Amino acid sequence: MSVDSLSPSHLKALGLLLEERHVTRAAARMRVSQSAMSKILGKLREAFSDDLLVRVGNRLEPTERARTLQPRLEVILGELEAMAMEVPFDPAECQRWFTFAVSDYVAQFVLPDLLCTLHTEAPGIRVSVITERSETVVEELVENRIQVASAMEGEAPLPPGVVCRWIGTDTFACVGAKGHPLARNCDMEGYLKASHVVVTGGSDKAGPIDRALSARGRQRTVALETSLFASAMEVVTQSDFLLTIPNHIARHLARRYDADVFPLPFEVPPFRYGLLWHERHRRDAAHTWLRRKFETQLKESHYSH
CATH class of the missing domain: 3.40.190.10 (Periplasmic binding protein-like II)
Structure with a gap:
């Protein structure tokens, strides 16, 4: 098989394989079986006289030839998509x-x-x-x-x-258990003495807080990091731990978990x-x-x- 004989479907398959670096996931996105995608990869390797993807440990990595092909391939596939867009999208x-x-x-x-x-x-x-x-x-x-x-x-x-x-734009707020000692008057000393829960994943939620503290020469104590708001709130509502998160999220979760929301004792720029x-x-x-x-x-x- 030569490059001249490649169809748009072959090029789309190559694009997906290079994006996913995983035959099964690429096959799912192309809506073909894994064995069919493996056969397509074999034809692509023959056409380009290159392995295109090689196994390194538990994953596939693109060869140098594949890396040089990928940006050009994106342009070609983009043009094909643009041509298809001439048909009204349904x-x-x-x-x-x-x-x-x-x-x-x-x-x-x-x-x-x-x-x-x-x-x-x-x-x-x-x-x-x-x-x-x-x-x-x-x-x-x-x-x-x-x-x-x-x-x-x-x-x-x-x-x-x-x-x-x-x-939208928002600021940060602090969440504590109902009746938390700091709910009425959260000062810097109390905030820094408390243990903190940090929600990670999805975006830089902790970064702005720690940067603002660092600029003041201060540092808080992080006792727990979790990617789940639900687990963070379960800990907060059953302890004296504090959770500092975007204000709109804090208000909704506080209502759901019957917790207190109160201002930070220092300024953090809106985001x-x-x-x-x-x-x-x-x-x-x-x-x-x-x-x-x-x-x-x-x-x-x-x-x-």
Whole structure:
């Protein structure tokens, strides 16, 4: 088999294989069997006279030839998608798989309504949700391992190609058990003496707090890190531990768990929150439609304010 005989389907398969670096996941996204995708990979290797993907430990890694092909391949596939967009997009007929990286809070309280909308308006769109990849979310957007991410504004600038759509602005608040000694008057001494729970994953929730303290030459004691708001609240409501999180999340969780919310004893700059995606999807009608639905849900959900 030669390169000249490759079809658009072969190129799409190659793109998915290089993105996923996993035959089974690439097959699922292409809606073919694992054995069929393995055969396609064999034909691609023959056409390019290169292994393209080689096993390193427990995962597949692209060869140097594959790395040079990938950006050119994205351009070609983007042009093919643009040509396909000349046909009006019909969400009811769309058959796509998207991966979201979101916070535990968004997954629990915001996504259910979005998924109900998809079930009604676009039943062929499937969504995989990841909630514990805050450190690698930008890298995975660049590599197209995820297609949309919820995020809080951080210190580091976004790399070229990653687009942000900020939905709202918020500040931080402190959550403690009902009747917590600091609820009426949380001063710096009491805040620093307390043990703290930190929610990680989905975005940089702890970073702004510790940076603000560090700027004052202070440091808090973190007793527990968890990726789940539910587990954090269970600990907080049964102890004197404190949890410092975005104000809109603090208020909703405090009502749900019957906890107290009170101001921090120091200033932390307001931050923005919203969605991230890669510009490769700027002409992807399905991605644009889904992303706008997500944006609307974030703006209108009472859990976001």
